[in-house]
Amino acid sequence: xSTPMLKVAVLVAPAIHPVSGxxxxxxxDSAALxxxxxxxxxxxxxTVLYAGAAADEALAGYxxxxxxxxTVLPTAEDADIAPLLAAQIADxxxxxxxxxxxxxxxxxxxxYQLAEELxxxxxxxxxxxxxxxxxxxxxxxxxxxxxxxxxxxxxVVVTVHERATPALPYSHARKEAGKVRRLMPVAAKAAEWRxxxxxxxxxxxxxxSRASGHERxxxxxxxxxxxxxxxxxxxxxxxxxxxxxxxxxxxxxxxDF
Amino acid sequence: xxxxxxxxxxxLFWLGAALLSLGLVxxxxxxxxxxxxxVALGRLITIPKRYFVDLHHVVARDPFIAKAHxxxxxxxxxxxxxxxxxxxxxxYLPALDALMLLAALLMLAGAMLVxxxxxAPPARLSKGAWNRLPKSLLLFSIGxxxxxxxxxxxxxxxxxxxxxxxxxxxxxxLGGAELALGIGLGGxxxxxxxxxxxxxxxPRQDRFSGDKRSTDLKPLDLAAKDYGVEKPSDFAxxxxxxxxxxxxxGKCEAACPAYAAGQxxxxxxxxxxxxxxxxxxxxxxxxxxxxxxxxxxxRQGDPHQPIVGGLLDxxxxxxxxxxxACVEECPMLIEHVDTVVSLRRxxxxxxxxxxxxxxxALANLRDTDTVGGYPLAARYHWAIDLNVPVLLPGxxxxxxLMAGEGAFDMRYQRALRALVKVxKAAGLKVAVLGEVEPDxxxxxxxxxxxxxxQQLAGKMMDTLGRYRxxxxxxxxxxxxxxxxxxxxxxxxxxxxxHHSQVLADLLERxxxxxxxxxxxxxxxxxxxxxxxxxxxxxxxxxxxxxxxxGIKVVEMERSGRxxxxxxxxxxxxxxxxxxxxxxxxxxxxxxxxxxxxxVAVACPNCTAMLEGVVxxxxxxxxxxxxxxxxxxx
Ligand code: SF4
Ligand code: SF4
Numbered sequence: 001x002s003t004p005m006l007k008v009a010v011l012v013a014p015a016i017h018p019v020s021g022x023x024x025x026x027x028x029d030s031a032a033l034x035x036x037x038x039x040x041x042x043x044x045x046x047t048v049l050y051a052g053a054a055a056d057e058a059l060a061g062y063x064x065x066x067x068x069x070x071t072v073l074p075t076a077e078d079a080d081i082a083p084l085l086a087a088q089i090a091d092x093x094x095x096x097x098x099x100x101x102x103x104x105x106x107x108x109x110x111x112y113q114l115a116e117e118l119x120x121x122x123x124x125x126x127x128x129x130x131x132x133x134x135x136x137x138x139x140x141x142x143x144x145x146x147x148x149x150x151x152x153x154x155x156v157v158v159t160v161h162e163r164a165t166p167a168l169p170y171s172h173a174r175k176e177a178g179k180v181r182r183l184m185p186v187a188a189k190a191a192e193w194r195x196x197x198x199x200x201x202x203x204x205x206x207x208x209s210r211a212s213g214h215e216r217x218x219x220x221x222x223x224x225x226x227x228x229x230x231x232x233x234x235x236x237x238x239x240x241x242x243x244x245x246x247x248x249x250x251x252x253x254x255x256d257f
Numbered sequence: 258x259x260x261x262x263x264x265x266x267x268x269l270f271w272l273g274a275a276l277l278s279l280g281l282v283x284x285x286x287x288x289x290x291x292x293x294x295x296v297a298l299g300r301l302i303t304i305p306k307r308y309f310v311d312l313h314h315v316v317a318r319d320p321f322i323a324k325a326h327x328x329x330x331x332x333x334x335x336x337x338x339x340x341x342x343x344x345x346x347x348x349y350l351p352a353l354d355a356l357m358l359l360a361a362l363l364m365l366a367g368a369m370l371v372x373x374x375x376x377a378p379p380a381r382l383s384k385g386a387w388n389r390l391p392k393s394l395l396l397f398s399i400g401x402x403x404x405x406x407x408x409x410x411x412x413x414x415x416x417x418x419x420x421x422x423x424x425x426x427x428x429x430x431l432g433g434a435e436l437a438l439g440i441g442l443g444g445x446x447x448x449x450x451x452x453x454x455x456x457x458x459x460p461r462q463d464r465f466s467g468d469k470r471s472t473d474l475k476p477l478d479l480a481a482k483d484y485g486v487e488k489p490s491d492f493a494x495x496x497x498x499x500x501x502x503x504x505x506x507g508k509c510e511a512a513c514p515a516y517a518a519g520q521x522x523x524x525x526x527x528x529x530x531x532x533x534x535x536x537x538x539x540x541x542x543x544x545x546x547x548x549x550x551x552x553x554x555x556r557q558g559d560p561h562q563p564i565v566g567g568l569l570d571x572x573x574x575x576x577x578x579x580x581x582a583c584v585e586e587c588p589m590l591i592e593h594v595d596t597v598v599s600l601r602r603x604x605x606x607x608x609x610x611x612x613x614x615x616x617x618a619l620a621n622l623r624d625t626d627t628v629g630g631y632p633l634a635a636r637y638h639w640a641i642d643l644n645v646p647v648l649l650p651g652x653x654x655x656x657x658l659m660a661g662e663g664a665f666d667m668r669y670q671r672a673l674r675a676l677v678k679v680x681k682a683a684g685l686k687v688a689v690l691g692e693v694e695p696d697x698x699x700x701x702x703x704x705x706x707x708x709x710x711q712q713l714a715g716k717m718m719d720t721l722g723r724y725r726x727x728x729x730x731x732x733x734x735x736x737x738x739x740x741x742x743x744x745x746x747x748x749x750x751x752x753x754x755h756h757s758q759v760l761a762d763l764l765e766r767x768x769x770x771x772x773x774x775x776x777x778x779x780x781x782x783x784x785x786x787x788x789x790x791x792x793x794x795x796x797x798x799x800x801x802x803x804x805x806x807g808i809k810v811v812e813m814e815r816s817g818r819x820x821x822x823x824x825x826x827x828x829x830x831x832x833x834x835x836x837x838x839x840x841x842x843x844x845x846x847x848x849x850x851x852x853x854x855x856v857a858v859a860c861p862n863c864t865a866m867l868e869g870v871v872x873x874x875x876x877x878x879x880x881x882x883x884x885x886x887x888x889x890x
């Protein structure tokens with residue numbers, strides 16, 4: 001399936017574990033890595049790149065998940081990394097990264113900046129990626145189970161949804177065999193971020209009905225004693241009974257035919 | 258005539274000896290495919306003691322077969338020794354012939370017993386070549402007896418002597434072939450030679466040294482990239498030898514909870530799979546029960562090919578609860594759990610392919626130091642109103658209470674609270690570590706993740722090293738086992754007790770203020786945790802606790818060292834390999850069979866597994882809860 005000699009770059013960054021606060025892998029970056037490994041076919045044609053200030057150990061999880069080498073572009077914490085990354089991966093035909101990283105400078109804006117720098121199209125939120133000749137086709141994640149197909153000619157930047165592909169399982173041996181290669185630190189201008197406190201957005205849930213749980217239960221079930229609103233059908237042949245069921249399901253929009 | 262027979266016997270003896278030696282050389286070449294092992298040749302002198310004490314100790318649990326084996330093996334060894342002396346060295350002394358006659362008759366009696374057992378064999382026994390064995394034994398003993406008789410009788414048989422001599426020779430040759438060729442061709446009698454050598458070169462030499470049970474897993478040298486066993490040739494040579502000792506008695510199969518639950522693991526077949534791998538081939542001669550659900554599957558083994566995926570399904574590996582019931586029962590002292598864990602280590606460390614929730618649990622352990630991914634600060638939330646001091650560096654306490662992972666389980670928190678109440682009522686000075694207590698690494702280790710285990714163990718030892726305490730008490734047998742038996746080689750030595758031991762002592766010293774007898778107690782049975790009973794030999798302390806609070810325990814058939822696993826051990830509840838039944842359901846049936854209204858447990862994991870059994874069932878209560886219910890305050 002993978003076109004021979006496709007050059008793939010995967011961007012990763014350590015995330016902060018939500019419980020322990022320790023550096024760990026981010027599921028979207030891990031999914032991008034797994035896709036990259038599959039599409040590149042061999043580790044020589046795969047560049048795994050990180051730009052930022054994290055320590056080598058923080059990247060070990062990606063080695064354990066199959067990256068044979070993670071290249072680190074050491075930068076200051078607040079550096080604007082898009083142009084630096086773009087320069088580093090200018091010859092890659094396919095750039096994969098998580099939709100957003102779990103830490104560092106890999107905000108959800110980064111892929112767009114990167115695509116702009118590379119003058120390449122961006123296909124966001126991919127669940128699967130297929131290479132067809134000179135173009136890339138993705139299945140895009142949309143909320144509520146919806147999906148959409150997108151395609152673009154290579155070279156392309158694709159952001160990967162965390163449910164795209166399960167990461168390769170964590171392997172201690174891979175972690176030990178993998179390497180972190182540090183490039184020369186580069187000076188970069190600081191990113192123009194403005195920090196402001198986020199407002200709390202409370203979204204009160206509105207109950208569909210004010211009746212108590214017990215009342216709603218009685219409304220939903222059926223019994224012979226007539227105390228409940230449900231219906232007990234005893235008359236009629238099986239087809240008629242089935243019709244009652246079907247009507248009920250249609251009424252409640254549980255089937256749409 | 259007699260002399261011709263004598264010469265023939267001499268010839269036969271040396272022929273047999275030569276064949277046996279050649280066979281041994283041939284088989285040894287298979288063992289030597291394995292890695293080097295640090296055992297000295299001098300261990301050979303330990304064989305008699307280990308045979309008569311350690312091995313016989315296990316065999317004697319089945320008195321019938323013990324008697325039969327003593328008669329057959331004792332008789333055979335005596336016949337062979339006398340034949341070596343009298344015919345091998347060409348002494349031809351009638352006195353030795355008389356002794357040989359007696360020995361042969363003893364062996365004959367034993368062989369009859371063995372044959373009787375084989376008439377209606379229990380399902381766990383292998384058939385095939387093993388069904389031939391009683392006949393070979395009979396032939397050999399009759400041949401031996403006849404030969405000795407002829408040698409003693411002079412010319413008394415007249416013309417019949419020649420025919421009888423031929424018969425004797427034929428019996429000896431046919432029966433003896435079983436022994437002489439067994440080791441070389443991998444027949445049933447290979448167990449005699451391999452079994453004795455296995456006793457000498459056993460991979461766990463500490464099994465034979467005194468009182469301590471040798472149940473700890475040995476650390477891997479990860480820095481040297483030792484990632485466990487992938488191919489048969491990755492086993493140490495004495496492990497390969499140990500597989501050849503198996504007599505296919507199926508004692509392990511009958512004891513295995515995973516097998517009984519219909520999960521695809523039969524420990525006997527597992528050991529035979531290893532033999533197939535070592536000797537290369539497809540193991541067609543195996544005539545015992547298969548791994549459940551895998552009847553008729555033929556698999557190729559090769560000493561230099563990966564075991565998992567070829568010879569073994571990964572599901573077989575992940576079904577094991579590491580309960581050690583098989584090891585406890587094995588008359589040949591074979592170590593199944595070591596085998597399973599060595600194979601798991603390679604899968605986990607190199608490919609990480611742990612099934613079910615195992616992967617998630619390992620990731621949690623790496624990222625949060627807890628199995629369930631909980632914040633460490635929450636470990637002692639249940640104790641917030643109990644006034645248990647959190648130990649600070651520089652302070653000192655008599656007892657350090659370590660709750661383990663059970664502290665995050667709301668059901669088990671009740672037991673922990675009960676324990677604290679009892680310890681306090683008894684006036685013990687107890688403290689906890691609070692949020693600095695990491696996981697001990699038990700689960701990671703049993704799932705084969707030695708790297709995470711060693712990392713957690715290091716963290717735990719660092720932490721404990723910063724605090725001052727006399728002794729550790731824990732209600733978690735897994736934590737107890739790790740601290741007590743598996744940390745010492747890594748450099749951590751602690752005085753650690755299981756809460757049942759502490760409670761038993763307190764009750765016996767009268768240190769716990771108890772109410773006068775209240776209402777009559779419901780009938781109670783006790784479920785032994787594997788990691789307390791079999792791993793640490795502690796079956797007594799919990800029972801002393803029951804005695805101390807006036808509970809008479811109705812014992813289950815499988816209890817004490819023969820207890821049946823609850824199904825949690827070895828991470829089996831995480832890998833969750835499907836079978837026909839669930840192990841905890843079977844255990845609950847054992848409990849129901851006693852008619853007890855409640856079952857006492859002494860482990861957070863047993864508690865969770867048995868509480869998880871649905872439908873009407875006996876109540877599950879923790880040991881500490883039973884004691885707390887009798888407190889006078
Ligand atoms: S491994 Fe041990 S218990 Fe199991 S069949 Fe072989 S000898 Fe018997
Ligand atoms: S340790 Fe327990 S589960 Fe594993 S093979 Fe032995 S008896 Fe079966």
